[in-house]
Amino acid sequence: MPSFPAPIESRLPNVGTTIFTVMSRLAQECGAINLSQGFPDFNAEDLLFERVAHWMRAGHNQYAPMGGVAPLREAIARKVADLYGTAYDPDSEVTVTAGATQALFTAVAALVHPGDEVIVFEPVYDSYAPAIELQGGRVVRLQLAAPDYRPDWDAVAAAITPRTRMIMINSPHNPTATLWSADDFARLAALTHGTGIVVVSDEVYEHIVFDGRRHESCARGPELAARSIVVSSFGKTYHITGWKVGYVVAPRELMTEFRKVHQFNVFTVNTPVQLALADYMADASRHAGLAAFYQAKRDFFRAGLEGSRFEPLASHGTYFQLARYDRISDEPDTAFVHRLTRESGVAAIPVSAFFADGRDDRVIRFCFAKNEATLAAACERLRRV
Numbered sequence: 001m002p003s004f005p006a007p008i009e010s011r012l013p014n015v016g017t018t019i020f021t022v023m024s025r026l027a028q029e030c031g032a033i034n035l036s037q038g039f040p041d042f043n044a045e046d047l048l049f050e051r052v053a054h055w056m057r058a059g060h061n062q063y064a065p066m067g068g069v070a071p072l073r074e075a076i077a078r079k080v081a082d083l084y085g086t087a088y089d090p091d092s093e094v095t096v097t098a099g100a101t102q103a104l105f106t107a108v109a110a111l112v113h114p115g116d117e118v119i120v121f122e123p124v125y126d127s128y129a130p131a132i133e134l135q136g137g138r139v140v141r142l143q144l145a146a147p148d149y150r151p152d153w154d155a156v157a158a159a160i161t162p163r164t165r166m167i168m169i170n171s172p173h174n175p176t177a178t179l180w181s182a183d184d185f186a187r188l189a190a191l192t193h194g195t196g197i198v199v200v201s202d203e204v205y206e207h208i209v210f211d212g213r214r215h216e217s218c219a220r221g222p223e224l225a226a227r228s229i230v231v232s233s234f235g236k237t238y239h240i241t242g243w244k245v246g247y248v249v250a251p252r253e254l255m256t257e258f259r260k261v262h263q264f265n266v267f268t269v270n271t272p273v274q275l276a277l278a279d280y281m282a283d284a285s286r287h288a289g290l291a292a293f294y295q296a297k298r299d300f301f302r303a304g305l306e307g308s309r310f311e312p313l314a315s316h317g318t319y320f321q322l323a324r325y326d327r328i329s330d331e332p333d334t335a336f337v338h339r340l341t342r343e344s345g346v347a348a349i350p351v352s353a354f355f356a357d358g359r360d361d362r363v364i365r366f367c368f369a370k371n372e373a374t375l376a377a378a379c380e381r382l383r384r385v
């Protein structure tokens with residue numbers, strides 16, 4: 001293949017291969033147990049696959065309406081109203097997306113103008129900053145402090161300027177497994193009150209909260225719901241990350257702008273899969289049972305780490321577990337996870353990868369969305385480190 005005959009001025013000069021790809025590749029090369037990237041190693045229920053096959057055979061294989069098929073938008077609106085008490089209009093305030101990543105990107109592309117400021121909280125999910133920068137927005141990074149990773153609301157207040165267009169939040173939070181409290185959401189509501197700031201609320205782990213805690217959605221309560229684009233992911237909820245289907249709910253005015261971009265960068269999402277998801281959502285226990293399902297895995301994994309030199313931090317939600325390793329090594333976290341993968345056969349993610357300045361608290365992230373056999377084998381190796 002001949003090479004491109006001119007220099008390319010990159011729109012994202014600082015973006016390389018993500019740490020998730022790097023660690024998954026290294027895990028494969030070394031035959032290591034992969035607790036790095038966030039995806040389950042178990043299958044969804046057969047019924048879901050049967051419903052997809054049903055709708056395919058029934059001839060539902062052409063473009064769906066731009067916002068998503070009606071039964072799925074209706075099921076989403078019903079679920080959100082039941083859980084959080086806000087009634088979104090399925091026709092104009094719910095859109096099915098190609099996963100949460102596309103939803104986040106589209107929300108930013110639709111609303112951020114060049115020179116606008118967007119506040120994010122580090123450690124931050126890797127897609128947020130590139131999405132903002134591609135629109136010419138300025139990323140304003142606030143750091144959550146280890147080990148409890150609470151937001152500093154005085155710092156948020158100080159960071160808000162007349163140029164602040166958007167605040168992107170994520171609770172339950174990847175990678176720290178923390179939840180924002182009702183008080184955090186009240187602070188956010190108070191600080192944005194009377195402004196035109198849009199909140200993009202990444203709630204892909206909304207159903208994975210532990211120990212009887214409640215997920216505080218931006219869709220709960222009129223003040224934040226009125227300024228929020230709430231994003232969720234069927235990939236996380238139904239163990240189908242590879243299907244890349246998610247959704248957003250937002251007030252009509254914001255959704256109108258969202259859809260202007262959505263119709264040209266995606267247009268519409270896989271039709272039979274949407275119809276199957278609508279069927280599957282009819283049983284609320286499928287999402288309501290997720291917290292107990294993952295809490296059992298969290299507890300199994302944490303019990304397996306007992307007797308190791310890793311020090312697990314609290315995990316209140318998501319399917320991640322952070323751990324300190326300073327009793328084992330004083331290496332930087334990236335060097336440590338590479339060595340852990342090669343020498344001990346377990347891959348993890350260094351939390352410094354979620355900070356633009358590489359802040360390194362000597363903390364690494366394990367994903368426990370795995371079968372018990374996988375977790376048991378990993379813990380056995382980790383206890384020998």
Ligand SMILES: Cc1ncc(COP(=O)(O)O)c(C=O)c1O
Binds near residue numbers: 098125202
């Ligand atoms: C915080 C967060 N947001 C968004 C996503 C992406 O979700 P999806 O696979 O639906 O695009 C992930 C996936 O790991 C995530 O952890």
